[in-house]
Amino acid sequence: MLFYGSQSILTWVQLALGVYAAVMLIDAAVRREDAYRAASKQTKGMWLIFLALATALLFILPIESSFLPIIGVIAVIVYNVDVRPALREVSGGGSGPRRGGSSSDGPYGPFNGGR
Numbered sequence: 058m059l060f061y062g063s064q065s066i067l068t069w070v071q072l073a074l075g076v077y078a079a080v081m082l083i084d085a086a087v088r089r090e091d092a093y094r095a096a097s098k099q100t101k102g103m104w105l106i107f108l109a110l111a112t113a114l115l116f117i118l119p120i121e122s123s124f125l126p127i128i129g130v131i132a133v134i135v136y137n138v139d140v141r142p143a144l145r146e147v148s149g150g151g152s153g154p155r156r157g158g159s160s161s162d163g164p165y166g167p168f169n170g171g172r
Contacts, residue, residue, distance in 0.1 A: 067121060074126075075115035078133045082108040085136065088144050096143035104140060107132045 085108050090101045098104070111129030120126045 064121070071115060071120045071126065074130055074133075075112060078108060078112040078115050078129065081133050081136050081141075082112050084141065089148065092144045092147045093140075095147045096140070098140045098143060104136060108136060 082105070085101065085104045088101065093099065093101045093104070111126075111132045114123075114126045114129040118126050
């Protein structure tokens, strides 16, 4: 009975990882091709292949009996930790302290030099 419970938990974990891989695949698909080159990462097509294979492996092969889904999880983690932040930084979607405005904006609005 205990074995069945752990197998069920692994199934749910694998399903969650598969959905997460699919979300990262969509994220990679909507990014611009030139952002990958500007960030000095592999090409967009290469990451789409990696993430599509990872997603397929996570949905097809059971994680208990094959090491291939684990390799897919590693590819998704590398995309999420290394490539995705670099693409955000290059694309201008970084999470810096400033959002919008101009360089002369102060804490309470635009600075106009006392005019």
